[in-house]
Amino acid sequence: xxxxxxxxxxxxxxxxxxxxxxxxxxxxxxxxxxxxxxxxxxxxxxxxxxxxxxxxxxxxxxxxxxxxxxxxxxxxxxxxxxxxxxxxxxxxxxxxxxxxxxxxxxxxxxxxx
Amino acid sequence: xxxxxxxxxxxxxxxxxxxxxxxxxxxxxxxxxxxxxxxxxxxxxxxxxxxxxxxxxxxxxxxxxxxxxxxxxxxxxxxxxxxxxxxxxxxxxxxxxxxxxxxxxxxxxxxx
Numbered sequence: 001x002x003x004x005x006x007x008x009x010x011x012x013x014x015x016x017x018x019x020x021x022x023x024x025x026x027x028x029x030x031x032x033x034x035x036x037x038x039x040x041x042x043x044x045x046x047x048x049x050x051x052x053x054x055x056x057x058x059x060x061x062x063x064x065x066x067x068x069x070x071x072x073x074x075x076x077x078x079x080x081x082x083x084x085x086x087x088x089x090x091x092x093x094x095x096x097x098x099x100x101x102x103x104x105x106x107x108x109x110x111x112x113x
Numbered sequence: 114x115x116x117x118x119x120x121x122x123x124x125x126x127x128x129x130x131x132x133x134x135x136x137x138x139x140x141x142x143x144x145x146x147x148x149x150x151x152x153x154x155x156x157x158x159x160x161x162x163x164x165x166x167x168x169x170x171x172x173x174x175x176x177x178x179x180x181x182x183x184x185x186x187x188x189x190x191x192x193x194x195x196x197x198x199x200x201x202x203x204x205x206x207x208x209x210x211x212x213x214x215x216x217x218x219x220x221x222x223x224x225x
Contacts, residue, residue: 032212043117043203043216044156088156092212098169099146099207099214103156 003027004091006104015113019076023089023104026070030102033065034090035074037083038106044088048074079111114140117206117217125223131192134220138185138206144168145187146214147179150201159202162187163209191222199224 006023013019021035032051036044048063050056056063064073072089089104118137126132138145146169147159158171162181179189185206191198201221205214 034213036216041221043218046213046215049213090156099144099161099163099205100158100169100171101146101148101156101205101214102158103148105155 001026003102004089004104006089007107008105010108010110012110012112013079015079015081015111017079017111019079019083019109019111021074021076021087021089021107021109023072023091024070025072025091025102028067028070029093030091032092033063033072034092034101035061035063036088036090038086038088040085047087076109079109081111081113084110117204117215119202119204119217119220121220122218123221123223125225126194127225128194128196130194131190132194132222133188133190134202134204134222136187136189136204136206136217138187138204139215142206142208142215143185144207144209145181145185146205146207147187147189148203148205149173150203150219151199156203159189194224196224198222 004025034049035047038044053067060077062075086106088106090101120135144163146161150156161169165181176192181187201219203219205216207214
């Protein structure tokens, strides 16, 4: 079993739709959670990060963490064609002495005009 | 502030050769991590350097190595290249004590 599971998609939605992207993880020692966006032929770009259960909002993006279920989500409201990319969840142990992040496989999102 | 830079952006090598990739972190960031990204395995952690010392290592063979210089710039080396080493190699930097990492554009390595 992988430490982080993410449905690779692809996910195709019409412009303006609400998008829900999800990951599950197996190790309760994980303490911090990030979402990255990766456009084709580019490096991952940090979108959101959070340490605790609950919601964190930034513009059209909301990150949600449920530590009891080991489940994290990213919601995109009013999706735009420019949101078409691969979205990666990344999870870490929360110790500042390690830079190791464990990534999900990434979900490919296409937003159609 | 300039982002993480990686050179070269593209490389083509043949089996058995060795390769060196370079990474310059964001100014002030002293921690540098390297990752390999492939379609089949996704993003996998290679190693992390801080203050010129390797602090963590992922599950990769000894052919993969790295180092960090006093200015925090880092290099990774892959010796005796295999076809399966074809991948996007990503470097990420962070400030010590902060968990968020910022990635460079990557070096795309093709092994023929």
